Amino acid sequence: MALLAAGCGSGGGGANSLVLYNGQHLELTRALISAFEQQTGIKVHVRSNDGVVLADQILQEGHSSPADVYLTENSPELMNLEEHGLLATLPKATTSQVPAGYSSPARQWVGVALRVSSLVYDPRQLKRSQLPASIFDLTRPEWKGKVAVAPLDSDFPPIVGAVIASRGGQAAADWLAGLKRNARVYQDEEAVVAAVDRGDVAAGIVNQYYWYRLRLEQGAKATHSLVYYFGNNDPGSVVNVSGAGVLASSKHRQAAERFVEFLVSPAGQRIITKGDDFEYPARPGTPPNAALPPFARVAHTTYDVKQLGDDREANKLVAAAGIGT
Numbered sequence: 001m002a003l004l005a006a007g008c009g010s011g012g013g014g015a016n017s018l019v020l021y022n023g024q025h026l027e028l029t030r031a032l033i034s035a036f037e038q039q040t041g042i043k044v045h046v047r048s049n050d051g052v053v054l055a056d057q058i059l060q061e062g063h064s065s066p067a068d069v070y071l072t073e074n075s076p077e078l079m080n081l082e083e084h085g086l087l088a089t090l091p092k093a094t095t096s097q098v099p100a101g102y103s104s105p106a107r108q109w110v111g112v113a114l115r116v117s118s119l120v121y122d123p124r125q126l127k128r129s130q131l132p133a134s135i136f137d138l139t140r141p142e143w144k145g146k147v148a149v150a151p152l153d154s155d156f157p158p159i160v161g162a163v164i165a166s167r168g169g170q171a172a173a174d175w176l177a178g179l180k181r182n183a184r185v186y187q188d189e190e191a192v193v194a195a196v197d198r199g200d201v202a203a204g205i206v207n208q209y210y211w212y213r214l215r216l217e218q219g220a221k222a223t224h225s226l227v228y229y230f231g232n233n234d235p236g237s238v239v240n241v242s243g244a245g246v247l248a249s250s251k252h253r254q255a256a257e258r259f260v261e262f263l264v265s266p267a268g269q270r271i272i273t274k275g276d277d278f279e280y281p282a283r284p285g286t287p288p289n290a291a292l293p294p295f296a297r298v299a300h301t302t303y304d305v306k307q308l309g310d311d312r313e314a315n316k317l318v319a320a321a322g323i324g325t
Contacts, residue, residue: 017043018255021058023051023072024113024242028277035271036262042255051077052154058086063249068256071112071263074158075241076311082108083310087245088253090260097264098282101304102241109245112263113272113279116300117159117238119228120196120211121203131228135163135205135236139178148195148204149179151324153188155207155240160314162238165307169317176321185324190214197225207240208298209278212291216276229299239302242279 022029026048033044047054051072058065058081065086072078081087087108095107102111121131125146132138138147150156163172184201186192192204193214211227230236244263246256262268269281273289280288280295288295318324 015252016041016255017045018068018250018252018259019045019047019066020259021054021067021070022046022048023054023070023077025073025277027275028272028279029071031271031275032263032268035267036259039262039267040255040258042258044259050154055080058247059084062086065247065249067247068250068252069244069246069259070109071242071244073115073240073242074154074311075111075243075305075308076158076161076314078104078109078243078245079305079308080310080312081245082106086248088248088250090246091257094257094261094264099284101302102239102282103243103305104245105304105306109243110260110264111241111243111282111305112268113242113277114282114295115207115209115240115242115279116229116298117155117162117236117240118206118208118211119203119230119236120193120206120225121228122196122199122201122225124199124224125202128228131203133230133232134234135159135230136175136234138205139175139182141182144182145184146202147179147183148186148192148201149183149323150186150189150192150206151179151318155189156205157311157314157318158240158308159205159235159238160317161308161311162235162301162303164309164313164317165303166235166301169313172314173317173321176317176323180321180323183323193225197223199224205236212278212289213276216278216291230301231299233301234299235301235303237298237300238308239300241282241305 055077189206193210196204215223269283269286272281
């Protein structure tokens, strides 16, 4: 897949500039870059694509990568780069601004924003009392043809990783086999939430922000679906961490560190609460978008990023299950 240039271009620039490989939503990233450039005078050159694609690009480029900063939606891509020795240690003053569980234990990257996996459902087909208590219930026979998934979406493997962290690899393999029997497969999570809202399928596994974005796009009155969170520390409502790190090979280390520091600063975190991204800021005490319920009131399960790993086992299990193929 080709890298998509955005912002002010994809070149490397001079000493007062940096190159960002961006796997986050482009509109949010543009807003963050604009504020950072105005505050610091440092120019940010952007290459945007899916976070997994960009992580693979960095792995191929190795220490010759032109990237200075890598920003992505899910922690496993960052853990993968960390394991390969491609990220630099961040200043403690930066990583200490968010809870330790949302960042690299070795300070190789820092959490920037949070999302919660959830079940979007059609109340015309399912009563609240009929909703599953656990994501594991979706493998039961009564759910055949009633649940939608997007196994090839980069947001799906982290859910599998949460299942592995919760019950182990064999339980995750069994769960995927059950989903293969029961689930209807869609290309991505936007397609899942749209299908549920149309009434094509009763429920679907998605990150919560896809539902909020759909509701903003078509209006609350025209939105027929609802979002549901699994309780009792169920992996179905795992917290997914979007994060950023500085490349060990960065030729603009000071500028890169300043950009990552800005992302977790009060100013950067407030930008995350605006617009249509609907992610929770990782910095404690920063109120979320007004459309979102307070994070503490949302049922969610938090695993240490090291527990969630680098997605390699999750991807192997998805491939072995044959779901989506």
